[in-house]
Amino acid sequence: MSAIELTAAVEVDRPADEVWRLVADYARDPEWRTGVVTMAPSTAGPVVEGTTTAEELHMAGRTWRNTGVVTSVEPGRRFSWRTTSGVEASGSRDVVPLSGGRSRLELRLRVSPTGAQRLLRPLLTRMLRRGLAADADRLRQVSEREPVRG
Numbered sequence: 001m002s003a004i005e006l007t008a009a010v011e012v013d014r015p016a017d018e019v020w021r022l023v024a025d026y027a028r029d030p031e032w033r034t035g036v037v038t039m040a041p042s043t044a045g046p047v048v049e050g051t052t053t054a055e056e057l058h059m060a061g062r063t064w065r066n067t068g069v070v071t072s073v074e075p076g077r078r079f080s081w082r083t084t085s086g087v088e089a090s091g092s093r094d095v096v097p098l099s100g101g102r103s104r105l106e107l108r109l110r111v112s113p114t115g116a117q118r119l120l121r122p123l124l125t126r127m128l129r130r131g132l133a134a135d136a137d138r139l140r141q142v143s144e145r146e147p148v149r150g
Contacts, residue, residue: 052084089110
């Protein structure tokens with residue numbers, strides 16, 4: 001059975017460099033990602049290729065422990081990641097500059113259900129889609145609350 005592939009996007013009333021500082025700092029994930037209890041990146045600040053993560057996530061009544069690695073980075077613009085243990089997943093985070101000091105944030109997620117998860121694919125897809133959209137909106141809210149840096 002194929003993977004579940006989802007994208008969530010929002011426009012943010014902040015310049016791309018400010019949104020990038022937030023989205024590329026894994027230590028801040030618990031502020032905006034649903035269910036993330038801890039996220040421990042191997043490097044502080046913005047991700048670099050090879051940054052590893054240890055994540056504890058509570059979702060659907062379960063605790064998930066995943067490790068991951070950043071596979072590519074276009075500083076200020078985009079990074080891609082994949083899990084190395086736990087749930088089989090990959091994705092990316094993109095920040096696109098828009099006119100008027102605004103930006104567009106795009107979160108992409110690809111999850112490959114295994115075992116009994118495959119039987120729950122329709123439910124899992126709805127949960128992940130709703131969660132990813134909520135995460136993008138929370139990131140927008142957090143970003144727009146940040147003090148303006150000048």
